[in-house]
Amino acid sequence: MSQNDAPEADLENLLHETRTFPPSEEFAAQANATAELYQVAAADRGAFWAEQARSLVSWSTEFTEGLDFSGAPVARWFGDGRLNAAYNAVDRHVEAGHGDRVAIHFEGEPGDTRTLTYADLKEQVSRAANALADLGVATGDRVAIYMPMIPETIIAMLACARLGAPHSVVFGGFSAEALHSRIIDADARVVITADGGYRRGKPSSLKPAVDEALAKGTDVRHVLVVERTGQDVDWTEGRDVRWAEALEAASPEHTPVEVEAEHPLYILYTSGTTGKPKGILHTTGGYLTQTAYTFRYVFDHKPETDVYWCTADVGWVTGHSYIVYGPMLNGATQVLYEGTPDTPDKDRWWAIVEKYRVSLLYTAPTAIRAAMKWGDEYPGRHDLSSLRLLGSVGEPINPEAWIWYRNTIGGGKTPIVDTWWQTETGAIMISPLPGVTAAKPGSAQVPLPGASVDVLNDAGESVPNGHGGYLVLTEPWPSMLRGIWGDLERYKETYWSRFEGMYFAGDGAKKDEDGDIWLLGRVDDVMNVSGHRLSTTEVESALVSHPSVAEAAVVGAKDDTTGQAVVAFVILRAAAGEDAAGEEAVAALRNHVAKEIGPIAKPRSILVVSELPKTRSGKIMRRLLKDVAEGREAGDVTTLADSSVMEQITQGMKAG
Ligand code: WT7
Numbered sequence: 292m293s294q295n296d297a298p299e300a301d302l303e304n305l306l307h308e309t310r311t312f313p314p315s316e317e318f319a320a321q322a323n324a325t326a327e328l329y330q331v332a333a334a335d336r337g338a339f340w341a342e343q344a345r346s347l348v349s350w351s352t353e354f355t356e357g358l359d360f361s362g363a364p365v366a367r368w369f370g371d372g373r374l375n376a377a378y379n380a381v382d383r384h385v386e387a388g389h390g391d392r393v394a395i396h397f398e399g400e401p402g403d404t405r406t407l408t409y410a411d412l413k414e415q416v417s418r419a420a421n422a423l424a425d426l427g428v429a430t431g432d433r434v435a436i437y438m439p440m441i442p443e444t445i446i447a448m449l450a451c452a453r454l455g456a457p458h459s460v461v462f463g464g465f466s467a468e469a470l471h472s473r474i475i476d477a478d479a480r481v482v483i484t485a486d487g488g489y490r491r492g493k494p495s496s497l498k499p500a501v502d503e504a505l506a507k508g509t510d511v512r513h514v515l516v517v518e519r520t521g522q523d524v525d526w527t528e529g530r531d532v533r534w535a536e537a538l539e540a541a542s543p544e545h546t547p548v549e550v551e552a553e554h555p556l557y558i559l560y561t562s563g564t565t566g567k568p569k570g571i572l573h574t575t576g577g578y579l580t581q582t583a584y585t586f587r588y589v590f591d592h593k594p595e596t597d598v599y600w601c602t603a604d605v606g607w608v609t610g611h612s613y614i615v616y617g618p619m620l621n622g623a624t625q626v627l628y629e630g631t632p633d634t635p636d637k638d639r640w641w642a643i644v645e646k647y648r649v650s651l652l653y654t655a656p657t658a659i660r661a662a663m664k665w666g667d668e669y670p671g672r673h674d675l676s677s678l679r680l681l682g683s684v685g686e687p688i689n690p691e692a693w694i695w696y697r698n699t700i701g702g703g704k705t706p707i708v709d710t711w712w713q714t715e716t717g718a719i720m721i722s723p724l725p726g727v728t729a730a731k732p733g734s735a736q737v738p739l740p741g742a743s744v745d746v747l748n749d750a751g752e753s754v755p756n757g758h759g760g761y762l763v764l765t766e767p768w769p770s771m772l773r774g775i776w777g778d779l780e781r782y783k784e785t786y787w788s789r790f791e792g793m794y795f796a797g798d799g800a801k802k803d804e805d806g807d808i809w810l811l812g813r814v815d816d817v818m819n820v821s822g823h824r825l826s827t828t829e830v831e832s833a834l835v836s837h838p839s840v841a842e843a844a845v846v847g848a849k850d851d852t853t854g855q856a857v858v859a860f861v862i863l864r865a866a867a868g869e870d871a872a873g874e875e876a877v878a879a880l881r882n883h884v885a886k887e888i889g890p891i892a893k894p895r896s897i898l899v900v901s902e903l904p905k906t907r908s909g910k911i912m913r914r915l916l917k918d919v920a921e922g923r924e925a926g927d928v929t930t931l932a933d934s935s936v937m938e939q940i941t942q943g944m945k946a947g
Contacts, residue, residue, distance in 0.1 A: 322726025439488020
């Protein structure tokens with residue numbers, strides 16, 4: 292383990308949490324999930340997943356094969372089946388007579404609204420697919436999507452899926468630099484973007500970053516631009532195409548392209564332990580099966596009556612699986628909100644819940660803690676009685692936030708599902724089942740029926756209850772990643788080399804006395820800031836790319852709101868001069884990181900130091916820096932090449 296070992300204090304706090312919340316009889320009586328589901332899945336895992344694949348997904352060619360792991364660690368699921376993801380998310384609901392059902396209640400940050408039914412979506416997605424085809428996008432071509440949170444983003448993703456053209460969505464908060472490297476890695480042919488979107492009460496631009504990224508050189512032929520804010524944008528004739536015009540000119544009829552179950556659906560980049568983000572590859576049949584299944588059972592979704600809202604951005608995997616594919620495969624009615632939770636005021640989310648009578652809410656602990664800090668008066672202004680289930684994802688939820696979420700937002704009655712999963716797993720793996728599991732605040736608890744999880748010690752042995760270790764997934768699952776785009780070796784090395792034949796998630800975990808699982812955070816050099824993954828190396832590379840920085844070390848330090856915060860230690864170049872250590876220069880360095888990666892990567896603090904703690908072999912001991920960043924006495928310094936270094940840094944931290 293390295294810098295992100297779970298702090299013991301937290302562990303103690305968690306494990307003294309003994310409250311449990313059994314489901315109410317009322318909820319259990321109407322729940323989609325039953326305890327029997329565990330038995331059915333355990334009796335025959337393969338048959339269980341095939342049954343989910345048949346009942347929740349429509350196939351144009353039925354599959355006869357289940358799991359094929361002969362090419363391990365790359366799995367194939369339902370390999371001889373054929374289908375189309377967009378058809379499953381949209382068309383079949385229209386064909387089943389639900390064309391008039393609202394798919395999306397869109398709420399723009401300025402307060403503008405739009406309602407799109409499944410029939411509307413079918414038309415829009417078909418037009419967009421035709422427009423993309425006209426721009427030369429063929430089955431298998433990659434399309435990059437760099438968008439705000441507006442309906443066109445979902446339409447764009449589904450239009451790609453309709454053509455069998457894998458999408459690569461890049462979070463709109465990422466920089467031109469980050470966008471460029473992702474476009475290059477996926478070798479995208481077309482970029483779909485918007486002039487901008489609304490954030491914090493004003494238009495925030497996107498198109499200039501696309502222009503900047505493409506100026507660095509790519510193989511992109513066209514940029515399709517949605518008009519959202521009406522901002523002025525530079526225009527490259529022949530390359531840039533207006534979304535509205537292209538869709539208007541396109542036919543509203545489009546036959547979905549039937550693809551093989553293992554056809555790539557999308558690539559989504561996530562941070563690993565090196566500076567280069569990994570393009571996580573998801574394919575079609577298994578991914579749709581597990582996102583649809585988990586949405587139905589974990590959120591207890593009822594298509595006729597529920598209004599669902601996931602507050603994540605579509606640029607993250609949560610948006611892919613639980614805004615686009617999982618909900619839409621289930622024919623859900625959902626809210627899509629463009630902006631920030633405190634615009635125009637800190638009650639915006641709760642106003643939205645009241646306005647649309649949201650019944651299922653899925654958000655992240657960081658947002659819950661922020662709302663808690665803002666105070667009860669904001670949710671108190673609104674009628675939240677429509678809520679009947681709450682979800683949490685992205686990082687461990689501390690019991691205090693869990694209780695607040697249930698009492699203040701859930702009126703003391705809603706089940707809470709604490710869902711553990713990753714970009715790589717594609718869908719939820721560990722979560723209580725609402726109506727079945729007695730919830731324990733702070734614990735994600737149990738593998739879902741069909742999932743197989745264990746906690747291992749250093750020697751690779753399953754730990755007994757009451758002990759901690761490394762979280763692994765011991766059996767393949769349908770929505771598992773099929774590799775890292777263009778880098779099979781890295782896939783094997785990252786996930787399959789630590790424990791023979793098992794997927795290593797990179798998380799520490801503990802089994803309590805009941806065998807319930809508690810997630811304890813990353814055990815590698817990956818930080819979790821507001822539920823978003825960042826690698827320490829990625830931020831360090833960004834820092835050393837600044838002319839005044841000679842060396843940098845970055846750690847994720849505990850933060851009350853964001854879970855972890857980025858804290859950097861830098862050594863300046865001699866040539867940088869005295870001024871480089873001043874307040875302004877430090878602010879410039881923070882902005883430099885935002886420019887290189889995106890604002891989420893901006894360090895909370897940067898400490899200028901003269902040395903970094905290193906072992907005799909030259910490895911930076913981030914663990915010690917983390918101690919300092921979290922205000923603790925630095926741990927064992929005996930393996931340092933120069934043991935006085937930590938003293939200097941601690942002094943500097945106190946002085947700063
Ligand atoms: C990492 C995955 C899954 C979508 C959002 C993040 C942490 C995720 C939980 C949870 C404790 C959690 C893990 C995991 N994580 N959910 N319920 N409890 N930790 O996706 O960016 O791929 O990050 O998020 O550390 O490895 P991601």
